[in-house]
Amino acid sequence: MNWFHKKTTPVIQTETVAQAAEITASESKPERDACLKHLSQVISSGERGAVLKLHIDNFKRLNQVFGYEYCESLLEQILTYLKEVTGKNVYHYIGVEYMIILDRYTQGQALELAEEIAGRFDHVWKVTGTDCLCSAQMGICSYPGHASSPDQMLKCLDLAVIKAEEDGPNQAVVFDSALQKQLQRRQTIALYLSTALEKEEVEVRYRPTLHMDTGIFTRAELYMRVFIKGLGLIGASEFLPVAEDSGQIRAIEYYALEKAAQCILSLLKADCKFESIALPISPVLFLQEDFLDEVKRVMDTHHIPKGKLALEIQESALTMAYLNINVMLQQLQEMGVEIILNEFGSGYSGISSILELPVDTLKLERLFVWQLETNPKSRHIIEGLVRMARDLDITIIAEGVETENQVRILTEAGCNYQQGFYYSPTLGKDTLLNILGTSLTDSHQLLAEEKDKMSR
Template sequence: MNWFSKKTALQTETDGRVLEDIFLESKPEREACLKHLSQVMDSVERGAVLKLHIENFKRLNQVFGYEYCENLLEQILTYLKELTGKDVYHYIGVEYIIILDQFTQGQAYGLTEKIAERFDRVWKINGTDCLCSAQMGICSYPGHADSPDQMLKCLDLAVIKAEDGGPNQAVVFDSALQKQLIRRQTIAHYLKTALQKEEVEVRYRPTLNIDTGTFTRAELYMRIFIKGLGLIGSSEFLPVAEDSGQIRAIEYYALEKAAQCIFGLLEAGCEFDSIALPISPVLFLQEDFLFEVKHMMEAYHIPAGKLALEIQESALIMAYLNINVTLQQLQEMGVEIILNEFGSGHSGISSILDLPVDTLKLERLFVWQLETNPRSRSVIEGLVRMARDLDMTIIAEGVETENQVQILTEAGCNYQQGFYYSPTLEKDTLLKILGTSLTESQQLLAAEKEKMGRLSESSSGNFKKNSV
């Protein structure tokens, strides 16, 4: 989950009550924290900063209730103050910042081990036990960061990295993460002018209908080329755009491109089901989102069912009710709703039953594991059967091998997408592909794959075929 998602996850309805706007509530605390950070970073003393993020707080609210969790946060804050003897700032929501002046990096890491050990045990609130987990990031100063804002970015990246290790982990911001941060900053800087200079390339992933043997769908895909970094796919640059506040402009740009594509396909008399656009959950918080979608549909005369918007299942863990209402309104406008990452476990089956969803897209990890884990076949078969029983369309993405095709087809997955069938295509090429069979388009697709291979080699390994 990226930085924005963590913050958004705090603003959810729980146990009949709505958490207040934590950003406004904690403003004085944040200002005090930033002031203290600025002071210690300007001094000649060495030290470290520790950030702690509590995981799965929404779930805790659902199980124990708002008041219980407020008491839990206060108990954690008291514990951290007593343990460290330092100023602990309840920075935002379920995040704490501890300024460890005159601490070495080793001392700070030793402190995280004690904190992790405490989070391995239950917290007791009013006689009721609760077990929660935390992720921690450490950044020492001076060194990697030269301002409080830069320090917070370093800590954010360290916490996100800690998530990869499981619950109650700590990661020290080091030179490897510094390279990642510089890469993200380079991408963010590039995105500032990329739209004006028309340097965001829009392509499309076609999807094969196994029942008819023809390409009937496509999904919009974006990529950018940055000198020194190579080709950067949307899976990498869109999270950066979210964090840097540029996602709205990029997504609305993509929305218009998708609308233009649909208009062109209709004008050409092409037979197709829909063109899909992956949507960031950030857009669901924009007041003009529904207006923009409606405007594009009207401006480009898009009939019901031809525009599809795709949302990740992980987005449902934040602002669920807001997203649900928006999805219902989109569906009433004639927009097909696709839920990506189906089977990832981010949301319960009950949530999926309540959502106005038309199409499910399988978590691509299951497709990839068909090559290495025989048990994944049973998972695939179960998910496909569930989708079909719910009368929903199901799509498998990331299909790359004959073995995957065979298992998916036998399981009844009637829509498949991936490099096995086609790389991403320019709009003009897509026009030639949609409505044709795999056999009819074989020569053209082979040429596109060869072109993609040459491009991949020229990008010095920055662009992998499974990302196109």
């Protein structure tokens, strides 16, 4: 099947966006330098003030819909507005991020200003007679206090903007003591990860998946966690984003790839009957020039047969660089790697885009599984998604299964692969060797012991 013939227009749009981004980054470097110099001056002055960071959301999508020239005019209009409403220098820091240094502002005054700006973004911007509605998230950090350097100030603002994004469109969040603790936690995790691989302190475990038609565990997904003194057990969902931000994700993911391959080799030597071992991967890996070479090297070194290694990518990654990811997924599939798309149904990308990707397996957005306990409508969504996957002859997996009610509804909907604590906790490699290829009934005692260990 030709995966490109329907994607001609989006491919052109993606390249245009990428070229525009490069131009914007180049042009904004003097602005960044000026901003950092100004930040350094005000932080060291000892005088009171605040810094406001504004990030325009979904701008890549706007660029695709309206075009580069339209969006450039839009940015100019937004910049003019920000200068007028603040009366301050507005630095085009990078991409679609703006920094405003509000000297002699109290935290309350800065928040009032941010709320006024948010109100403007609730209304349309008119460019060349065409209306456009875009949203913005803002972070505020006062000084002196939380940050003693420009770099520290930027980290505080980034965290505040992330929190604002969680709250919805056109929100402003003030960096406070709670976010300070969160930042310190992230810094502690980043510091720990810098030596964790060398000291072999990253624990690798596996989540087995039950095939409902046979009642046998036929798959598993690699899971990592670390124990950090003072913080306790930290799962991959928390430490991998930190690793991405700190530049450590490549080393950690390649370590996990090696462990997954070793596990597959052990299963093959034990003559275990299984389908595949899956490894969730960060979208950042698709930006690594040696990613495909590393996957091939590991498969060749451990003599991994086609179909036994699966790589799992989040659906949200498709909004980042569709063309590059599409091409690399095809190459991985040609190498015999099973491609799993996670968060299916989350809405990050269009259904048409998903159906054109070289994907073998879909994982249901776990939110739908959880909502089976509280929202009856989620059942209809699951039934529709499962039916769609089955009609297209694509495997579909439900994760996060924890209750009998979820099992019943998922099974009635025809979801033949299910994963979650209801069936099994995460397992060490040696235990997994005794579980894969066996039935839920035969594994009952061993799994009960593993669950008991986790509850202690």
